[in-house]
Amino acid sequence: MIYVRDSIQCSEIQWKSPIDLECVGLNLSLAPQMSLTLIVLYRPPSANIDFYDKFKEMLKQCDFKKEVIVMGDFNLHWDDNSTRKKLQQIVDGFNLVQMVKRPTRITNNSSTLIDLIFTNHPERITKSYNMLTGLSDHNMVLITRKLTSKRFVAHSGKKEFIGIPRSKQDQFHSVIRNMNWDTLLLDNELEIISQKFTECLQTKIKEFAVTVKHKNRKCSLPWLSDDIKQLMKDRDNALKKAIKSKLSCERQKFASLRNRVIRQLRKAKADFFITIIKNCHGNSKATWDQINKLTGKTSSSNNSIQLKNNGMLLQDPSAVVQTLNEYFVDSVDTIAKSFSVKYNNLPVITSDLLIEPPLYPKSVTISDVEKAIIELKSSRAKDVYGMDTLMLKQIGQSIKGPLTHIINVSLDQGKFPESWKIASVIPIFKGGNSLLTSNYRPISILPTVSKVFEKLVAKQIINHLNCSSFPLHSMQFGFRAYHSTETATCYFLEKVKSNIDKGGIVGGIFLDLRKAFDTVNHSVLLHKLHAFNFSSKFISLINSYLLSRSQSVRIDQYNSTPLLLSTGVPQGSILGPILFSLYINELPSLCKNCDTLMYADDTVILAYGKSAEEVASKLRPCH
Known part of the structure; x- marks a missing residue:
């Protein structure tokens, strides 16, 4: 899995032929003339000799005219010359250089460099990091790449909303309420009155509407309490002490704290979701809205859609x-x-x-129209005229007369x-x-x-x-x-x-x-x-x-x-x-x-x- 910042355009690599490896690849677009290929790979410890052929075939399908970065857990000790020989030959053939220099998995009995990062442009990498996190028995490996801010083109990460701000709501409602519909109410030409009605509303909406850019705040885990955070710090400190001392008693302290963190996180998360579901009182839509919100399964912004059409x-x-x-x-x-x-x-x-x-x-009454407006599901989804059902409900009392007339003309004709x-x-x-x-x-x-x-x-x-x-x-x-x-x-x-x-x-x-x-x-x-x-x-x-x-x-x-x-x-x-x-x-x-x-x-x-x-x-x- 690869997490990519919303502001960076990317697309998944479509391999020309099937790749029988645990890997995922992305093409990242950093600027109009600057892109790179990023591949994350996992090699199981039990992988046989076929891995090398498959890995080589995968690299052959990459475009090395562009920058390529391959990283992952290779479960292969890079510091051991005999162990890395076969892999070294393959990456050398593609001018790939390994950037991680220190062991990434350290235990009481061993210290191995098995998490690797390869690039065909090492001169663009300013620094590599090897960090102890406590999240795994592997260290976290990172690299920083040179990037000129003038060249980097990123989306703002902000979503645009067009609507009428609260400060203008009263004035907008007053204008709609005082609109004169007398001419429309005397006319029975359906297309003329419906278009006039729609255009009048659209004009007033445009007059008062503004475009607001909203930046999504980073989501925090609502079940992650201060007590659990402190326990996680204690766990991380215990791991550092265990690695430094190499004493089994310190390793046991770390294991005990790690297991305690896991148990408390699971319980806190379960209790949180149980409370959320109970508060929905059996309403399935409300329940799924909450679940999708918490799991991030909401429709994403479409401002970065790219397509291939006829090969272009x-x-x-x-x-x-x-x-x-x-x-x-x-x-x-x-x-x-x-x-x-x-x-x-x-x-x-x-x-x-x-x-x-x-x-x-059958013709309808103003009260029928008023009731129908109230019963509509509230939504902020804008139609082609810039109106949504939430706005319609707010101005319903002011437009129910002309709207009833248009509907009755439509039904009659x-x-x-x-x-x-x-x-x-x-x-x-x-x-x-x-x-x-x-x-x-x-x-x-x-x-x-x-x-x-x-x-x-x-x-x-x-x-x-x-x-x-x-x-x-x-x-x-x-x-x-x-x-x-x-x-x-x-x-x-x-x-x-x-x-x-x-x-x-x-x-x-x-x-x-x-x-x-x-x-x-x-x-x-x-x-x-x-x-x-x-x-x-x-x-x-x-x-x-x-x-x-x-x-x-x-x-x-x-x-x-x-x-x-x-x-x-x-x-x-x-x-x-x-x-x-x-x-x-x-x-x-x-x-x-x-x-x-x-x-x-x-x-x-x-x-x-x-x-x-x-x-x-x-x-x-x-x-």
Whole structure:
């Protein structure tokens, strides 16, 4: 494992051929014309003679036109000429020089130099260190490298936030509250009033918003008490005394203190996490938020994304956002086209699913809009207009009138505002090679005011579906009265338990549908809405909601050119999961002799039998 400061650009080395060694390599970019390769390696004490061939092959794949540093625990005594002979021949062949000069593992009986640092530019290394830490029976080895501050280009390590400061909040709210919406309220041209409303808010947000740079503070371990810190100092002092005296009694004192530190750290850490989990009172989201915060598993800043495109390294943020946006859109189109041929002949609608009465768009009241705003989840994620749900909640009382008017015009005309159809996409690194576009996933942030519309329309759809005995399949646990993820989990556990108790075998297929929301075919979805007795006006509204959507990738202040989306229901939307559930409603009927549990796009197919062969035969047609 290699820890790299956030301000330094780096990418993992992609070896041309597999390297059968315990190692990790990085390319570090210190300046536009200054980079180096850093490799950390571990050689087990039991390694055989093959290690040398593998090590040599690894070095052959390095670019020695650049600076190369190789370091690690080689478990090979460098001070012994006979032991190091083979390794010396290899590193000499690549002009690598070993920089550590003193023993790195010292015991009562031995003193060996086994932790090594090699470089092909020793003149750039100003000093090497060999430090006793008490963290291991090995000393810590370090080097310092010459680096001219004028050449070194590093990111500040600060994250930029655009928002309205507290000092301007009251003035901003006052301006919004006193805005005159009379002309807008008298107009019924949907595109004109929705765009005017959005632009007015955007103008005022830009007028008051400022860019704030926030530097993350270094995290300390909250369970590391002063008593434990003092005990760690005592342990370190005991180690120094044991090494200096070489007495077994001093070594035993050190071992006793070391074990005591380990026990107290484990207990303090366990007690801390138990308290954190108890304070979440069973709220799984709050629990995982705390765990991710403490373990550092939060989304990192994207300000240093680099990509490889057609063999060229892209570092310009403008080119990076454009390349990512094109990849996100093209990858969905490729998948959608691969099975679009199956949608030529849609099935004839039967009346067994029809729900009475038909679903027509119903107008909403100001109190409906006010309630919908309050119920939105608070978030600071900015949409393309610079607004977030937290801000919307703060100014909700001031804009609920014009927003209600726009939503009612939209419902009455069966159209969705065009200005509410563009998503701001944030690329999140999934893991692997950071230079590959395929290792990023898009997180869509829809226009904030559109979520109010979606929440109100979603409520009308759910009420419609729940007015019949059989609106959604009985195995759909989402968006039905008295159904939830908890009831789905209980059903799953009870089915598995009861069959195992009877001596049976249970098999399952857990489906993770690739690009599930993104590849929804609009024609098929609208066809199915008709089967659920959606009126033509409501279907027209949903069709308008889906068509002509676009997205733009954003990294810091850089935005790509918007690209049109030809398929799918919007990611991160409120309506998306409901529409997708209707889209796959007949899935259980395709899996004969199985139970198919669904919650939106999460699906589990279960089969039961007396033997593994019987279960497999039932699942095979579903695979």
